[in-house]
Amino acid sequence: MNRCAFLIPFAALALSAGAAASAANDEKVPxxxxxxxxxxxxxxxxxxxxxxxxxxxxxxxxxxxxxxxxxxxxxxxxxxxxxxxxxxxxxxxRAGMVKDGSLIEMRAEGKSSGAMLWRVEPGVVGLLGECKDSWCPFDTDGHKGFVREDQLWGTGAP
CATH class of the missing domain: 2.30.30.40 (SH3 Domains)
Structure with missing residues (x-):
């Protein structure tokens, strides 16, 4: 067998394995x-x-x-x-949890003047949407609205 014919598939395999390992480590922490x-x-x-x-x-x-x-x-x-x-x-x-403290207000819009929909207790967990202008879409068991980003654990830079 030609030595070059053997090395080419081996080199291709090594390169693809290296690329896969590199792709797996692309996810930065935290x-x-x-x-x-x-x-x-x-x-x-x-x-x-x-x-x-x-x-x-x-x-x-x-x-x-x-x-x-x-x-x-x-x-x-x-x-x-x-x-x-x-x-x-x-x-x-992404998810968030209402921080310890008092009840927080869930609003219909991502602003303080939005209609209040519910008061949410500390410890309540919900799914998050993309936070903008210090407000996050928050869905807890189908109750959807917006809460202030600083009232949730799980927002901002990890």
Whole structure:
């Protein structure tokens, strides 16, 4: 067999493998994500053999992804707890959680003069749209409106 004929396919394979690995690492950390499962385990290390530290039962809970290690993500939750979770349990769908404090107002429009639709309690989780001018579209169990960005955990730069 011609040596060049052997090296060309090998070089092409090596280049494509390098491109795939590079594409997988293109996703910069930190970034926002949300829990995409009814039950999700948070572990003390990046692997099934590590002890489960927390069990989450809140789909769409916003989390901050701090680090990647293979299929594992080091995350931080709204309470500041950190641990490792499988990437399959997370979604890039943005979500927010009403910060601790008093009730906040959900408005029909993204401005203070918009009609008030509901008062939302601290700890309520909802899906986010694109925040503009300090207001975010917020959908919690079909109740849709706008809330101020500074009243949610999961907005702004991660």
């Amino acid at each position: 970034y926002w994500a949300s829990i995409d499962a009814d039950i999700a385990n948070l572990r003390v290390g990046p692997g099934e053999s590590y002890r489960i530290d927390w069990v989450y039962r809140r789909p769409h809970l916003p989390v901050k992804v701090l680090r990647r290690e293979g299929p594992w993500r080091l995350i931080e939750d709204p309470d500041g707890s950190k641990g490792w979770m499988r990437d399959l349990l997370l979604s890039r769908q």
